[in-house]
Amino acid sequence: MLKLYLAGPEVFLPNARAVLDAKAAMTRAYGFEPICPGDLVIEPAPTRHQFGLNISATDEGFMNAADGVIANLTPFRGIAADPGTAFELGYMCATGKLVAAYTNIAENHYARTVAWYDGKVELAEDGRKRGPDGLSLEDFDMIENLMLHGGVERRGGPVVIHKASQDALYSDLTGFEACLRILAEKHGKMGGPLP
Amino acid sequence: MLKLYLAGPEVFLPNARAVLDAKAAMTRAYGFEPICPGDLVIEPAPTRHQFGLNISATDEGFMNAADGVIANLTPFRGIAADPGTAFELGYMCATGKLVAAYTNIAENHYARTVAWYDGKVELAEDGRKRGPDGLSLEDFDMIENLMLHGGVERRGGPVVIHKASQDALYSDLTGFEACLRILAEKHGKMGGPLP
Numbered sequence: 001m002l003k004l005y006l007a008g009p010e011v012f013l014p015n016a017r018a019v020l021d022a023k024a025a026m027t028r029a030y031g032f033e034p035i036c037p038g039d040l041v042i043e044p045a046p047t048r049h050q051f052g053l054n055i056s057a058t059d060e061g062f063m064n065a066a067d068g069v070i071a072n073l074t075p076f077r078g079i080a081a082d083p084g085t086a087f088e089l090g091y092m093c094a095t096g097k098l099v100a101a102y103t104n105i106a107e108n109h110y111a112r113t114v115a116w117y118d119g120k121v122e123l124a125e126d127g128r129k130r131g132p133d134g135l136s137l138e139d140f141d142m143i144e145n146l147m148l149h150g151g152v153e154r155r156g157g158p159v160v161i162h163k164a165s166q167d168a169l170y171s172d173l174t175g176f177e178a179c180l181r182i183l184a185e186k187h188g189k190m191g192g193p194l195p
Numbered sequence: 196m197l198k199l200y201l202a203g204p205e206v207f208l209p210n211a212r213a214v215l216d217a218k219a220a221m222t223r224a225y226g227f228e229p230i231c232p233g234d235l236v237i238e239p240a241p242t243r244h245q246f247g248l249n250i251s252a253t254d255e256g257f258m259n260a261a262d263g264v265i266a267n268l269t270p271f272r273g274i275a276a277d278p279g280t281a282f283e284l285g286y287m288c289a290t291g292k293l294v295a296a297y298t299n300i301a302e303n304h305y306a307r308t309v310a311w312y313d314g315k316v317e318l319a320e321d322g323r324k325r326g327p328d329g330l331s332l333e334d335f336d337m338i339e340n341l342m343l344h345g346g347v348e349r350r351g352g353p354v355v356i357h358k359a360s361q362d363a364l365y366s367d368l369t370g371f372e373a374c375l376r377i378l379a380e381k382h383g384k385m386g387g388p389l390p
Contacts, residue, residue, distance in 0.1 A: 014319070014329040052335025056345025060288075077311055077330070078273030084340035086278040090285030091346075093255075116272055124209070134209040135272070140247025145279035150251025151286075 002098070002187060003033040005063050007089065008072025009082040010170055011037055019171045026173060030180040031188040035062045063091055068098025068187075070179045071152075073144050074105060074169060079112040081144055089148055099157040100183055102175030103143045104164035110139040158182040197293070197382060198228040200258050202284065203267025204277040205365055206232055214366045221368060225375040226383040230257045258286055263293025263382075265374045266347075268339050269300060269364060274307040276339055284343055294352040295378055297370030298338045299359035305334040353377040 027034035045051040076082040142149035164172035222229035271277040337344035359367035
């Protein structure tokens with residue numbers, strides 16, 4: 001049975017365990033074995049810093065044990081995906097494993113960046129769209145920076161967009177389930193959830 | 196000669212070429228061959244989306260050709276590293292290549308997240324520090340999410356912190372040069388810049 005690492009900022013939720021349990025159950029229902037970053041049994045450490053390193057080691061071990069990843073790229077504390085999830089998606093892309101991603105907001109990367117600049121984006125002399133700070137904007141009809149969206153799409157993985165309600169921004173599993181369904185059709189032993 | 200991929204948000208600067216050229220020259224002075232994401236000769240494409248995919252393919256090819264990475268994790272449009280750079284650092288960590296990182300601000304990940312919440316962070320019943328939105332904060336004395344900082348440190352790579360002036364936030368190369376110096380001492384043929 002293929003193992004899927006479930007990457008995303010859900011680990012920071014007050015009800016992280018419940019959301020991760022729901023994701024894990026759904027993953028099993030589609031015929032995959034879930035590996036959650038929340039399933040942590042971390043070695044105690046003398047410092048916070050060392051404890052952080054231990055979590056890093058554990059999560060990398062989980063990724064190494066997995067056959068693929070579903071990454072929740074919903075923007076987190078700003079306009080971009082959680083940097084830990086971005087790191088993990090890059091890690092899994094490098095290994096040639098199965099990759100899938102979803103986001104729970106409808107605005108694409110460009111729209112979010114324009115909003116970051118309150119719409120004050122202009123075409124510069126070099127032909128690039130730039131904010132008042134001079135930094136250029138990516139405008140590639142993608143949900144995230146092109147390395148993330150492109151890394152998944154170029155490997156044939158699904159990039160699912162679903163507009164969740166604000167109060168379910170990190171717990172809505174519609175996009176997550178769509179990823180599972182597509183992966184199951186292509187790689188799983190079953191075409192859908194258990195009856 | 197070892198090749199280093201120079202990851203970071205400099206590609207978005209108005210003077211991207213000049214900053215990347217300066218990084219490339221400095222990289223050569225320390226005995227490494229630079230590979231810049233700005234060195235793009237991208238295949239034309241019928242759509243913006245396909246053009247973005249082509250850049251993704253080119254940059255991944257650059258990473259595959261490199262022996263290591265120096266990642267600029269200076270926060271970009273918010274409190275976190277550029278997600279493209281985070282992806283690239285994860286990608287390089289997965290391959291067992293040389294990794295190094297620097298940031299041009301002094302505040303660590305935790306301090307930046309507390310500032311994001313205007314200081315309104317409290318210890319929750321579960322023993323975690325949480326913002327008013329209930330999301331927990333990482334507090335591991337690290338410059339970024341633990342997967343990034345931990346991924347570099349656990350591989351023995353340098354994580355350099357340098358406080359740059361605001362107007363040189365992405366162009367100050369002090370931390371970048373410190374990474375080069377450390378990599379050169381450990382892995383290069385030379386111990387410092389050319390005389």
